[in-house]
Amino acid sequence: MFKPITPIRNExxxxxxxxxxxxLMDAAYGTEEGDRLDxxxxxxxxxxxxxxxxxxxxxxxxxxxxxxxxxxxxxxxAQLVGSKSRASEILNRRxxxxxxxxxxxxxxxxxxxxxxxxxxxxxxxxxxxKTVARGRSPS
Numbered sequence: 001m002f003k004p005i006t007p008i009r010n011e012x013x014x015x016x017x018x019x020x021x022x023x024l025m026d027a028a029y030g031t032e033e034g035d036r037l038d039x040x041x042x043x044x045x046x047x048x049x050x051x052x053x054x055x056x057x058x059x060x061x062x063x064x065x066x067x068x069x070x071x072x073x074x075x076x077x078a079q080l081v082g083s084k085s086r087a088s089e090i091l092n093r094r095x096x097x098x099x100x101x102x103x104x105x106x107x108x109x110x111x112x113x114x115x116x117x118x119x120x121x122x123x124x125x126x127x128x129x130k131t132v133a134r135g136r137s138p139s
Contacts, residue, residue, distance in 0.1 A: 005043070008044065024040070056115050056118065057115050059097050059118065060090065062111050062112065062115040063090070070109075074087050077090070080101065080104045093121065095122070102116040102117060
């Protein structure tokens with residue numbers, strides 16, 4: 001017999017619910033245990049959404065994760081962004097993605113448009129990058 005399901009109000013409730021979920025992981029779908037597992041995971045998801053928010057990755061993090069997960073190389077990225085040097089600049093945060101590059105990554109690799117369009121810090125500020133690219137030192 002199970003104890004009644006109650007809201008998750010704090011970290012103690014959260015940890016106890018996770019422990020109960022762990023014990024129900026092998027429950028068959030459509031059984032009393034399976035239904036309980038479904039309800040408890042829904043409660044945990046709601047609690048985590050309010051209290052354990054994780055920001056979406058920025059474009060470079062999303063690209064790197066996708067490349068690692070799919071076994072892709074920098075040359076695969078280069079095909080979508082124009083060249084190997086451009087891919088290197090993007091991965092090393094020396095150049096931001098253009099709208100077209102973001103669209104290509106979204107369309108071809110299925111990356112989140114939100115992550116690709118989220119502003120992110122560059123290793124070299126954009127104005128300094130343009131000056132260096134012309135062969136002059138930044139002021």
